[in-house]
Structure formats: structure tokens, C-alpha cells
Amino acid sequence: MDWDKLRIFHAVADAGSLTHAGDALHLSQSAVSRQIRALEEALGTTLFHRHARGLILTEQGELLFEATSSMAKKLDSASARIRDSEEEVFGELRVTTTTGFGTLWLAPRLTKLYEKYPDLKIDLMLEERVLDLPMREADVAVRMKEPAQADLIRKRLLNIRMRLYATSEYLAKWGSPEKIEDLRKHRLICQTPRTPQVQAGAQLARQVLAFDQSSTLTVNNYFGVLQAVLNHIGIGILPDYLTADFNDLQRVLPDLESVEIPIFLAYPEELRSSRRVTAFRDFIQEEITNYRRFQAGDST
Numbered sequence: 001m002d003w004d005k006l007r008i009f010h011a012v013a014d015a016g017s018l019t020h021a022g023d024a025l026h027l028s029q030s031a032v033s034r035q036i037r038a039l040e041e042a043l044g045t046t047l048f049h050r051h052a053r054g055l056i057l058t059e060q061g062e063l064l065f066e067a068t069s070s071m072a073k074k075l076d077s078a079s080a081r082i083r084d085s086e087e088e089v090f091g092e093l094r095v096t097t098t099t100g101f102g103t104l105w106l107a108p109r110l111t112k113l114y115e116k117y118p119d120l121k122i123d124l125m126l127e128e129r130v131l132d133l134p135m136r137e138a139d140v141a142v143r144m145k146e147p148a149q150a151d152l153i154r155k156r157l158l159n160i161r162m163r164l165y166a167t168s169e170y171l172a173k174w175g176s177p178e179k180i181e182d183l184r185k186h187r188l189i190c191q192t193p194r195t196p197q198v199q200a201g202a203q204l205a206r207q208v209l210a211f212d213q214s215s216t217l218t219v220n221n222y223f224g225v226l227q228a229v230l231n232h233i234g235i236g237i238l239p240d241y242l243t244a245d246f247n248d249l250q251r252v253l254p255d256l257e258s259v260e261i262p263i264f265l266a267y268p269e270e271l272r273s274s275r276r277v278t279a280f281r282d283f284i285q286e287e288i289t290n291y292r293r294f295q296a297g298d299s300t
Contacts, residue, residue: 002039008025008027009035009036009064009068011025013057016055017054017055018032018036047061047064089117089119089275092121092122093120093121093122093123093276094123095139096126096137097124097125097141097142097143098128098142098143098198099221099223100223100239101241103221104226104241105242105245106142109287110122113283129196132149133152134150134152134268139271140281141265141267142264142265142284143263144198144262145262146264152267152269153267155264155281157264157265159260159263160240160260162201162238162240163239164208164252164256165236165242166186166250167230167248168248170229171250177235181211183253184214186235187233187235188234188235189216189217189218189228189229189234190209190237191205191218191222191237192219193206193209195220200258200261201261203258204257208256225237240257244291265285267281
């Protein structure tokens with residue numbers, strides 16, 4: 001199939017007019033019309049319905065336009081990647097991570113990345129589903145376990161744990177539990193154990209809920225758990241990285257915590273030279289270093 005004819009067809013379908021497409025392509029209307037007729041003859045089908053107000057795609061034309069649209073997006077992406085490997089950091093970067101980490105830790109820190117690279121366009125995809133990086137569902141992933149897919153560059157960023165927290169105001173009013181059985185006297189706030197989440201968090205929630213609290217609040221994401229804790233509703237199960245940003249969170253039952261949860265940064269091998277990916281990798285590593293400094297200072 002003639003690439004040049006497909007390019008012209010795509011422009012006509014996008015503009016809905018031979019004249020407007022010709023203007024965009026710097027071709028005469030008659031030249032554009034000849035190319036469309038030749039493409040229709042080659043395919044043995046009609047691609048457009050002609051009427052006084054312009055052109056409308058036929059069913060066959062819609063199928064071809066869907067294909068040329070996909071081709072155009074891939075070409076634009078390839079072109080951006082080529083420029084991205086040689087020029088300043090700009091363009092779209094698709095980052096995937098969990099809802100909790102992306103909402104509570106990553107998103108508030110992106111200001112620093114935008115200050116350094118104001119032309120960067122970040123598409124932050126927050127979900128528990130693991131997106132397929134080799135299939136380019138995303139460019140970069142921050143995951144709560146080591147990726148199993150091949151052809152990925154991966155780096156372990158840090159380890160976190162799920163722990164129990166409450167505000168100082170809540171504890172002043174209701175007292176601090178001294179042993180796990182004392183949690184029966186408190187309202188427990190946690191992510192619903194059956195909700196997709198880090199397995200260590202679900203295990204800790206099940207362990208604590210086994211003590212049959214008289215009152216609980218379960219939420220399907222950690223952002224909701226955090227908001228409830230900050231509003232003094234009860235004692236919540238939260239990731240320990242939140243203590244860097246929320247000073248009023250007080251640790252409850254220090255001996256009770258989940259197993260370590262590793263956090264990995266991963267991206268496809270083919271993006272090794274991408275300046276956008278490099279910029280994001282360097283940014284998150286710097287932020288992790290700052291977080292570790294906070295942890296070290298907080299533990300002294």
C-alpha cells in the first residue's frame with residue numbers, strides 16, 4: 001500500500017475536506033482528489049461519501065482511518081523519542097504506579113521536576129494493575145515488587161513497611177494502646193483487605209481486624225485512610241513514607257508492622273537513552289535520597 005497515498009488519505013479524513021487537506025499538505029485540490037481516487041481503486045472500495053458540506057468516511061474509510069491514526073501516533077512517538085535522545089527534555093512521559101504511592105508521595109513532589117523541565121508532559125497513571133512496559137502501556141513504572149518482565153531496566157529504590165498511626169489529638173483523647181488487644185477499644189481505619197493492594201498491607205489489616213473491633217472504617221485506597229486518620233477518626237494502617245510529609249502522624253504499637261515492601265523503578269531497555277526517562281529517574285532517586293535523610297534524622 002502506497003505510504004504517500006495513505007498520508008494524503010489521513011489528512012483528508014482528518015480535515016473532512018479536500019481543500020483543507022490540500023492546504024495542509026501544500027497540494028492542489030485536484031492532486032489530492034487524484035490520490036484519493038487512486039487509493040480507492042487500489043483497495044476496490046469507496047472511502048468517502050461526497051456531499052455539498054464536505055466528506056464523510058464510509059465504514060471502510062473509518063477502518064482505514066483508525067489504522068492511519070495509529071500509524072501517525074507511532075510515528076509521532078518515534079520522532080519524539082529520536083529528538084528526545086538528542087535535545088532538551090520535553091514531550092510526554094507516561095508514569096504508572098499504585099494509587100497510594102502516586103497520590104500521597106509522588107504527585108506532591110512533581111513540582112520540583114516541572115521547575116527543572118517546564119516543557120515535560122507527565123501522564124500519571126495510578127492503578128493497582130501492573131501495566132505492560134515492554135508493550136509500551138507506560139514508559140516508566142514505580143512498583144511495589146520487582147518486575148518479572150524481561151527486557152526491563154530495574155532499580156530498587158527503597159523498602160517501606162505498613163504501620164499503625166494516629167494523630168496526637170486522637171491519642172490524647174482516647175489514649176495509646178499498649179498491646180494489640182487494646183485495639184478493640186479503638187476505631188481501626190484501613191484499606192479493605194479484599195481490595196487490590198500490596199499483599200503485606202492486606203496481611204497486616206487481616207491480622208488487626210481479627211481482634212473484632214467494635215468500630216471500623218475501611219476504604220478502597222490509602223488516600224482515604226490518610227484523610228480519616230488526619231481528621232482524628234481512629235488509628236490507621238498506612239505506609240511509613242507518609243511520616244516525611246505529615247508531622248502529626250504518631251506511631252502506634254511500634255512493634256507491630258508489616259514485612260518489608262520493596263519499591264522498584266523500571267523502564268524498557270529501549271528507553272535507556274531517553275532524556276525524559278533519565279530526567280525522571282534522576283529526580284525520583286534524588287527525592288528518595290532526601291527521604292532517607294529524613295528517616296535517618298527521624299530515628300536519632
